[in-house]
Amino acid sequence: MKIGFIGLGVMGRPMVGHLIAAGHEVFLYRVKDVSQHLVEAGKALDNPKAVAEAADVIILMLPDTPDVEAVLFGDDGVAQGLAMGKLVIDMSSISPFATKAFAARIAEIGAGYVDAPVSGGEVGAKNAALTIMVGASEGDFERALPLLKLMGKNITRIGGVGDGQTAKVVNQIIVGLTIEAVAEGLTLAKASGADPAKVREALMGGFASSRILEVHGERMINETFDPGFRIRLHRKDIGLALESAKALDLYLPHAANLQQLMNKAIADGLGDKDHSALIKALS
Amino acid sequence: MKIGFIGLGVMGRPMVGHLIAAGHEVFLYRVKDVSQHLVEAGKALDNPKAVAEAADVIILMLPDTPDVEAVLFGDDGVAQGLAMGKLVIDMSSISPFATKAFAARIAEIGAGYVDAPVSGGEVGAKNAALTIMVGASEGDFERALPLLKLMGKNITRIGGVGDGQTAKVVNQIIVGLTIEAVAEGLTLAKASGADPAKVREALMGGFASSRILEVHGERMINETFDPGFRIRLHRKDIGLALESAKALDLYLPHAANLQQLMNKAIADGLGDKDHSALIKALS
Numbered sequence: 001m002k003i004g005f006i007g008l009g010v011m012g013r014p015m016v017g018h019l020i021a022a023g024h025e026v027f028l029y030r031v032k033d034v035s036q037h038l039v040e041a042g043k044a045l046d047n048p049k050a051v052a053e054a055a056d057v058i059i060l061m062l063p064d065t066p067d068v069e070a071v072l073f074g075d076d077g078v079a080q081g082l083a084m085g086k087l088v089i090d091m092s093s094i095s096p097f098a099t100k101a102f103a104a105r106i107a108e109i110g111a112g113y114v115d116a117p118v119s120g121g122e123v124g125a126k127n128a129a130l131t132i133m134v135g136a137s138e139g140d141f142e143r144a145l146p147l148l149k150l151m152g153k154n155i156t157r158i159g160g161v162g163d164g165q166t167a168k169v170v171n172q173i174i175v176g177l178t179i180e181a182v183a184e185g186l187t188l189a190k191a192s193g194a195d196p197a198k199v200r201e202a203l204m205g206g207f208a209s210s211r212i213l214e215v216h217g218e219r220m221i222n223e224t225f226d227p228g229f230r231i232r233l234h235r236k237d238i239g240l241a242l243e244s245a246k247a248l249d250l251y252l253p254h255a256a257n258l259q260q261l262m263n264k265a266i267a268d269g270l271g272d273k274d275h276s277a278l279i280k281a282l283s
Numbered sequence: 284m285k286i287g288f289i290g291l292g293v294m295g296r297p298m299v300g301h302l303i304a305a306g307h308e309v310f311l312y313r314v315k316d317v318s319q320h321l322v323e324a325g326k327a328l329d330n331p332k333a334v335a336e337a338a339d340v341i342i343l344m345l346p347d348t349p350d351v352e353a354v355l356f357g358d359d360g361v362a363q364g365l366a367m368g369k370l371v372i373d374m375s376s377i378s379p380f381a382t383k384a385f386a387a388r389i390a391e392i393g394a395g396y397v398d399a400p401v402s403g404g405e406v407g408a409k410n411a412a413l414t415i416m417v418g419a420s421e422g423d424f425e426r427a428l429p430l431l432k433l434m435g436k437n438i439t440r441i442g443g444v445g446d447g448q449t450a451k452v453v454n455q456i457i458v459g460l461t462i463e464a465v466a467e468g469l470t471l472a473k474a475s476g477a478d479p480a481k482v483r484e485a486l487m488g489g490f491a492s493s494r495i496l497e498v499h500g501e502r503m504i505n506e507t508f509d510p511g512f513r514i515r516l517h518r519k520d521i522g523l524a525l526e527s528a529k530a531l532d533l534y535l536p537h538a539a540n541l542q543q544l545m546n547k548a549i550a551d552g553l554g555d556k557d558h559s560a561l562i563k564a565l566s
Binding site for chain 1: 402439452456457470474475477478486489490492493494498531535538
């Protein structure tokens with residue numbers, strides 16, 4: 001299949017590699033910093049419009065909402081090169097609200113839209129083991145699924161367009177707040193003179209047990225804060241959660257305070273540390 | 284062995300039942316509301332002092348710090364009946380600070396002290412499957428262990444006296460804040476129009492996964508808030524966390540706010556619902 005791929009960062013590079021390895025014909029944009037190997041395997045084009053003209057399915061893996069908007073609807077953007085029956089798959093983590101608006105504009109051209117944000121990080125991208133949360137019509141989901149399966153393992157259609165992004169935002173709320181839960185608990189243990197490693201071990205069998213207590217709890221105890229997932233990136237996602245909360249008149253007090261703690265951590269120079277380093281914002 | 288057991292509530296009754304079933308001779312205090320079966324199997328005495336005189340090991344399972352203090356050091360209290368070489372095992376969930384002070388006073392008599400708070404609730408008590416977090420000297424721990432094994436499964440010595448209570452407080456912080464994490468996430472999912480059950484399912488494979496997302500997340504989705512563990516009791520434990528935070532000059536912003544959310548939930552009439560009903564304090 002002819003596939004366009006825009007966004008060749010830490011995540012995008014291994015992801016498009018899996019598509020090339022499966023024999024797909026790949027058209028690329030934004031090839032600076034990309035390995036020569038990838039440029040030779042795919043065909044680098046001058047702008048997103050040219051990618052959309054050449055490909056049947058256009059995949060985006062970009063940093064934030066404004067990047068996706070610019071690539072889709074800016075000068076020489078994807079929208080200008082799309083035609084009836086083509087499919088856009090946005091695998092970036094961006095605003096659920098913007099996603100619904102983008103999809104509506106793409107639908108006017110007669111093309112399909114799938115939001116398919118991922119979790120699992122660079123390791124998941126390299127191992128084609130990403131968790132993928134999908135928002136799309138059933139038909140568009142079926143079309144996207146064979147490609148998504150080349151990049152991920154745990155693939156769930158949550159619902160219609162935008163619901164994939166909502167699920168990702170919910171994931172980031174729960175992950176961030178569970179990190180804070182473990183951080184406050186282990187801070188109390190240490191200050192009380194109880195061995196945090198023993199406490200973590202004792203708690204792993206009960207209702208306090210979580211992947212975060214297991215993995216990030218151990219990081220906090222050993223103070224191994226190399227990323228991982230950077231506090232700076234997680235703050236972006238919590239910003240999306242609070243944007244949704246404002247738009248929907250929701251009361252999310254801990255998510256709101258988590259943003260403040262992340263601001264503090266970043267001000268303290270921890271922005272590029274793993275999000276488990278949030279524990280340092282408590283001391 | 285001659286065992287005293289004081290505190291025959293929802294937890295204490297099945298716990299002492301396991302000791303009786305194992306053939307121990309049991310002396311009881313506070314037998315009102317206790318089944319006739321239990322009163323016949325154990326020997327009911329008039330006050331804690333008499334229990335301490337009759338037994339070699341005295342187990343407490345009481346609601347809160349003042350109850351333990353009154354039973355130990357009040358008129359006709361345990362301290363008055365203790366003698367050199369006896370052992371107090373406090374399985375209540377109370378203040379780590381008070382615990383250290385109580386243990387020091389008991390040590391003056393020449394008796395041992397073990398704090399051994401539990402998690403696992405009424406079901407864990409009935410099935411002798413409690414998680415038990417122990418603070419004690421190694422010698423006292425070894426003496427207590429055979430009895431604890433009759434009541435629990437996952438038994439960990441965290442450290443010296445008080446460290447068991449600290450671990451329990453940490454457990455309650457992490458459990459409470461993880462419930463709030465899941466509550467805020469699922470509230471956003473629902474308000475955004477994404478199916479919370481689908482979102483929960485998609486998230487269970489990744490870093491957001493926890494026992495709380497599994498069990499309490501399902502309770503929130505189905506709105507099954509019959510206890511379980513009552514918000515009112517959990518608030519008591521968060522109070523212990525904040526008492527420790529104040530004494531140790533710790534910054535635990537989410538634990539502090541959790542108390543406020545629990546106050547709100549209890550004001551709204553949810554005090555005797557399961558702690559997963561905290562999600563209702565967000566709406």
